[in-house]
Amino acid sequence: MLKPAAPARQMFGLKIDALTLDDVIWYSRRAIENRQRLLIGVVNAAKVINLRTDASLRESLMECDLVLADGQSVVWAGVVLKQRLPERVAGIDIFQELLALADAEHRSVYLLGARAEVLEKLVAVINQRYPGARVVGSRDGYFTEDESAGVAAKIREAGADMLFLGITSPKKEIFLGTYGSQLDVPVLHGVGGSFDVLAGVTQRAPQLWQRVGMEWAYRLKQEPSRLWRRYLNTNSRFVGLVVQEYRNRGGIGRKITKERS
Template identity: 60%
Template structure:
């Protein structure tokens, strides 16, 4: 009699009971492979920095990946003023070199990248990224820690986030006025909160000093310095109309709002930035091989 006639499948011994007949559960399927990190984006080498050639959508996708994998993503943004200042401030420059992503926050930086044949796809303003991440967080139920600004502004921002993006969980919030002695306790509070995103509205160089000292222990996947975005969200200041933004004239709108405080700063930084672009263009013309974007 053949094995098929006895009801025993071919290739299976009659003396060896199956897993089911022995009362054992089948082996569980293998665990899925963990998601792999995205490949680094091509970069435009400008003014001593590598600026990532990413759109706003591309940056949001990177942030999503960081939150899913819990891999840290430190985001830096630069405009004309910051590029001028980083050549005078080694600590500021070092903090930007430590970032996982460096983005063009100013339209003038995008224009300079095209003139210098290191084209960036678009401006990624820090405040636009801030709002987009809150929108994504509302859809996904992400949590945030809001650090910075005055106590009153921080409280208002927390309330606005809760009202406008109700599915975003506020893991923690604190104003930006703390001493060096208190900084360690602030870092411990952020770590304990377990937030998906940390938004810092702190001035330079305090923000850079804090992140350099405590960044690795914060245990937050996405860290984004948002500058004066808390003041805008709280209604203390208004952002330039979109038409001004597209023309790269947001600085002029701010100057019109606060001429006494800002005229000297913009006169100096804008003039210095134009001179820097001219020098970089001259140097690249002398050495054409330096014009190829990084990562291509």
């Protein structure tokens, strides 16, 4: 039996679950044991900005069973808005802890996303670091909308305990929101660029950068020409949203009122 729902914090028109990483893994283990769906969604500053204008992204987040603060900026916003969250729960940390769970309990995983060569490296890393985890299927993330139903059918046939999607937003949220209930996979988690990190293709920020909430700055340092404009725009708009919501605690955007089981 699953724990009673944790208190949710209301920010930016979202209900964000006040959970720790350990809590998320507890829920995941119970979901696998009971073959109950646990669709995990995460939000950061960029996603908060995008969901205001992207209806598909907003609707897909409404379908999630858990919505967690992946970005430290969301945790800081919770302090300002008196909607405190216990900690940042990064998508890549959930990914690695779930792989450790799969290793310990010999659970099966399906990998969807990234380029084929990255996926090959990722499978090799998982086999080496998490030998008890069973990779029962994988597919690169370069498929069209018309191919999505076929991809979903393959995942269902594999009978995995966990599905990880190394696909960018909002494609991963839309895929999970559309097909999540049809996949017969208990734990579903969109991990974005984590496939590249775990495969050794890109480097994650050192622990110090992570602890002070500057992981985004480390990524900017690695790819300044590609990311500087995006981060400048996103971060400034996010600060503006926090100020606006602080002044008007009626909330921003359409409140998500759907009850999550």
